[in-house]
Structures are given as C-alpha cells and as structure tokens.
Amino acid sequence: MRDFSxxxxxxxxxxxxxxxLPGAMLLAGGTxxxxxxxxxxAEPETLVxxxxxxxxxxxxxxxRSAIIGALAKMGHVADHxxxxxxxxxxxxxxxxxxxxxxxxxxxxxxxxxxxxxCPYFRDPANFPACNKREPGSGCSAIGGVxxxxxxxxxxxxxxxxxxxxxxxxxxxxxxxxxLGQSQVPVDDFFLLPxxxxxxxxxIEPGEMITAIEIPGSASARRSTYLKIRDRQSYEFAAASAxxxxxxxxxxxxxxxxxxxxxxxxxxPWRARAVEDALKGKVxxxxxVRAASLLAVEGATxxxxxxxxxxxxxxxxxxxxxxxxxxA
Amino acid sequence: xxxxxxxxxxxGHRHELEVDPRVTLLDxxxxxxxxxxTKKGCDxxxxxxxxxxxxxxxxxxxxxxxxxxxxxQVLTIEGVAHGEELHPVQAAxxxxxxxxxxxCTPGQIMSTLGLIAEGQAGDDPERIREGxxxxxxxxxAYGGIVEAVLEAQxxxxxxxxxxxx
Numbered sequence: 155m156r157d158f159s160x161x162x163x164x165x166x167x168x169x170x171x172x173x174x175l176p177g178a179m180l181l182a183g184g185t186x187x188x189x190x191x192x193x194x195x196a197e198p199e200t201l202v203x204x205x206x207x208x209x210x211x212x213x214x215x216x217x218r219s220a221i222i223g224a225l226a227k228m229g230h231v232a233d234h235x236x237x238x239x240x241x242x243x244x245x246x247x248x249x250x251x252x253x254x255x256x257x258x259x260x261x262x263x264x265x266x267x268x269x270x271x272c273p274y275f276r277d278p279a280n281f282p283a284c285n286k287r288e289p290g291s292g293c294s295a296i297g298g299v300x301x302x303x304x305x306x307x308x309x310x311x312x313x314x315x316x317x318x319x320x321x322x323x324x325x326x327x328x329x330x331x332x333l334g335q336s337q338v339p340v341d342d343f344f345l346l347p348x349x350x351x352x353x354x355x356x357i358e359p360g361e362m363i364t365a366i367e368i369p370g371s372a373s374a375r376r377s378t379y380l381k382i383r384d385r386q387s388y389e390f391a392a393a394s395a396x397x398x399x400x401x402x403x404x405x406x407x408x409x410x411x412x413x414x415x416x417x418x419x420x421x422p423w424r425a426r427a428v429e430d431a432l433k434g435k436v437x438x439x440x441x442v443r444a445a446s447l448l449a450v451e452g453a454t455x456x457x458x459x460x461x462x463x464x465x466x467x468x469x470x471x472x473x474x475x476x477x478x479x480x481a
Numbered sequence: 482x483x484x485x486x487x488x489x490x491x492x493g494h495r496h497e498l499e500v501d502p503r504v505t506l507l508d509x510x511x512x513x514x515x516x517x518x519t520k521k522g523c524d525x526x527x528x529x530x531x532x533x534x535x536x537x538x539x540x541x542x543x544x545x546x547x548x549x550x551x552x553x554q555v556l557t558i559e560g561v562a563h564g565e566e567l568h569p570v571q572a573a574x575x576x577x578x579x580x581x582x583x584x585c586t587p588g589q590i591m592s593t594l595g596l597i598a599e600g601q602a603g604d605d606p607e608r609i610r611e612g613x614x615x616x617x618x619x620x621x622a623y624g625g626i627v628e629a630v631l632e633a634q635x636x637x638x639x640x641x642x643x644x645x646x
Contacts (some may be wrong), residue, residue: 253615
C-alpha cells in the first residue's frame with residue numbers, strides 16, 4: 155500500500171474541504187477502498203476518515219420517504235423494520251449483498267461509490283491497459299475473459315459491469331442521492347462509460363454523499379429483489395432484478411410497475427420498456443415473459459457473457475410473477 | 482510516515498499504541514501484539530479467516546485500518562474462553578468436528594459469535610449457512626460447522642434460561 159497521510163474529519167464541511175484537495179479520498183467502511191489500495195488500484199495521498207462524524211447514520215422512515223444517512227451500515231439498513239416493510243426490495247438487495255462481516259463494515263454512501271469487480275481493472279500489474287484506470291490505455295476485457303462483463307450500456311472503451319445490488323433497488327424506486335444541499339437522482343448519479351469510463355459517478359471533488367432518500371410508494375411496498383448467481387451466497391449477480399408492482403382495485407390490472415436490472419449492465423439499469431409494456435395490462439404469465447424480453451433491448455455480448463442476455467429477462471419475469479402471486 | 486496515537490481495548494485490555502495509518506487491524510493484532518490466533522487468509526475480505534468482533538459486531542480485520550478504529554472494543558479468539566473453560570461455541574466445534582486443518586476455525590468461531598448475537602439464524606441450517614457464507618473452509622468441514630452452531634445456540638439459550646430463572 156502506498157504511503158498516505160491520514161486526517162480524521164471533524165465535520166462534514168471539513169471533510170468536504172479536505173476531500174477537494176488533489177489525491178484525497180474519503181474513507182468510510184473501507185471495504186472497497188482498502189481492498190483497492192492493496193491491489194494498487196487506489197493510490198490516495200490523503201485519506202479523509204469520515205467514520206467518526208456524528209449524525210450521518212440515521213434511518214428515518216415516514217409515509218413519504220425513507221432517508222438513510224450515508225454512514226448507516228448495510229447490515230443495519232437491511233435489518234431495519236420499516237425498510238423491510240415499506241421497501242422490501244431494498245432490504246432484500248442488502249441481505250443478498252456481500253457477507254455479514256462486510257455488511258457490518260460497509261456504509262450506504264460507500265456502497266454507492268464501490269468500483270467495478272472487472273478483474274482487469276483490479277490487476278494493474280498484469281493488465282496495464284484499462285481505460286477506467288488509465289484513460290486512453292485501452293481495454294483488456296474486450297477480447298479477454300468476459301463471463302462477468304456487461305451486456306448493456308457498454309462502449310468501445312469499457313465493458314465493466316456495475317457490481318452492486320442496493321443501487322439496483324434504488325434506481326427502480328426513483329431514489330435520490332443527497333450531496334449536502336444538492337440532490338441527484340440515483341439514475342443520473344451513475345454514469346455510462348462512453349468515452350470516459352474513468353468517471354463513474356456524478357460527484358465532484360469536494361462533494362460528499364450525506365444521505366439517500368427513497369420516495370415511498372405502493373410499488374416500493376410490494377417489491378422484491380431476485381438475485382441469481384454462480385454460488386448461493388456471497389457472490390456477485392449473474393443477473394438480478396428489483397421489481398415493484400401496484401395493482402388497480404381489481405387486484406389484476408397493473409397500475410404501476412418498476413423494473414431494474416443488476417449484474418448485466420455498466421450501471422444500475424432501469425428497464426422502463428418492460429414497465430411501459432405492462433402498465434395498464436392484466437398480469438398474465440405469457441404477457442410478462444414477452445414484455446421481460448424488452449429488458450435486454452440493445453444488448454451486445456462479448457462472447458462468454460452471452461448467457462446474461464438470455465438470463466436477465468427470465469429473472470425479470472420470475473420476479474414480476476412472484477410479486478403477482480401475492481396479489 | 483508519521484505514526485498516530487490510538488487506543489484500543491482488546492480482549493478487555495486497554496492498549497495505547499502508535500500506528501502507521503496503513504496498518505490494518507489484522508496486522509496490528511498479529512505483528513505488533515502477538516495475537517496470532519486471528520488468521521490472515523486472503524487479506525482481501527473474501528475468506529473470513531481474519532474475523533474479529535469490533536464493538537460486538539463481526540468484521541473482516543484485514544479491511545479495517547487500525548487508526549480508523551481508535552477507541553474500539555475488539556474481541557479476538559484469544560479472548561473467547563474463560564481461562565481454561567472453553568466457550569460453548571468452541572466446545573461445540575470440537576464436539577462436532579467443525580474443522581479439519583483448523584486455519585479458518587478462529588474466524589469461523591468469531592463469525593458464529595457474531596451470528597448468534599445478531600439473532601438471525603435460529604435453528605434453520607440454511608440460514609446458518611447463509612449467515613456464515615463470509616467464512617470459507619477449504620477443507621469443507623461445513624457439515625460439522627453447521628451442527629456445531631446449532632448445538633452452541635441451544636447451549637447458550639439453555640444457559641440464558643437458567644440465568645433468567
């Protein structure tokens with residue numbers, strides 16, 4: 155690990171100022187950052203430790219929304235009674251993420267800032283070419299082993315998959331990232347790689363996530379997170395879906411539907427085409443399966459990740475039908 | 482690099498230390514304090530061999546910077562038994578052959594203590610497997626580990642009932 159200086163922030167403002175300096179990075183749970191520092195990907199000159207700041211780990215849930223402090227731990231949020239009852243997809247996404255140890259360490263704000271698990275990105279010694287690490291150096295994944303790479307939202311510069319679970323549920327329910335005074339919808343917070351894959355988040359030096367706000371809704375209340383993976387636990391998604399549904403009074407006609415995908419795209423992927431195709435329709439298995447194919451419209455594979463294009467619509471369909479059964 | 486002063490309470494003993502900010506809690510325990518019961522497996526948060534309790538919660542000490550945990554209460558495998566008397570979780574791992582080579586065992590036991598404190602697993606083997614998925618056993622002693630956790634939970638619940646009565 156490269157030498158760095160350590161600074162314990164005394165306030166949010168002090169943390170922001172310190173983090174604005176060149177080479178400075180914020181330290182929260184550290185589960186991504188320390189890992190990346192060990193593999194030589196993250197080389198901070200200064201670590202600004204925000205874990206001792208008070209008042210940033212609260213969870214407030216009302217009829218209108220849930221506001222989750224940036225320093226709330228993943229495990230604490232997953233187990234929160236009101237999150238479980240009003241936002242089950244959020245709780246389930248967190249329960250199925252990482253391990254119990256990591257959920258006890260990792261914060262909600264840090265979770266949004268986690269980096270891709272692309273093995274080429276994480277191995278600078280053996281793979282110097284990575285546009286995410288070194289803009290303009292090329293992409294080692296394209297033409298490499300691509301089983302875990304994205305099929306949606308890719309570019310010629312980068313096909314790295316967004317690995318998280320929580321943000322998939324957040325993007326389905328129009329959550330907003332609080333950066334102090336300003337707010338950014340989660341969907342806009344995550345950037346497509348395009349020609350600048352080194353830039354993953356709509357956050358500037360000197361800004362800091364202070365909270366995440368999720369609007370309450372009937373579809374959030376009736377929601378689930380379905381994650382399919384190579385092993386049953388402690389594994390990133392092969393494909394996952396956050397789904398929420400609200401029926402009309404007849405209990406069959408879909409009034410509102412939310413669908414987002416994980417494990418297949420370069421960012422948490424809202425599948426509005428699926429939602430639009432089914433809203434106003436009666437929930438019926440064949441229609442759900444047909445509409446779910448729209449989730450991978452425009453997908454392109456790089457060989458070994460082709461299976462994701464077949465898998466993702468099935469995961470979406472299964473999640474929607476599961477939510478329908480509980481009508 | 483400037484060393485920074487921190488205070489940690491480890492297995493009930495208070496330590497005032499000067500640490501390089503890059504030192505992980507794991508390396509501090511093993512290299513500075515000779516508490517080598519906590520094992521270094523992957524050193525990347527993937528195997529769970531380094532699991533300890535910090536303020537009662539299980540964490541991967543390999544991903545924790547010691548300096549950031551200034552003021553914390555740390556429990557390692559060395560602090561689990563009461564003198565010569567094994568903790569019920571330790572005794573259950575022996576009774577049920579919850580290990581072969583033993584390298585992952587301190588982490589398995591610390592993770593089990595965390596799991597039981599969280600109260601999530603109950604008597605469901607599937608939930609125990611899920612709750613311990615952050616602890617890899619390359620000898621694959623998982624069958625014995627799950628039996629050990631089930632028995633330890635029963636023993637501890639019995640002890641709780643006696644205390645309550």
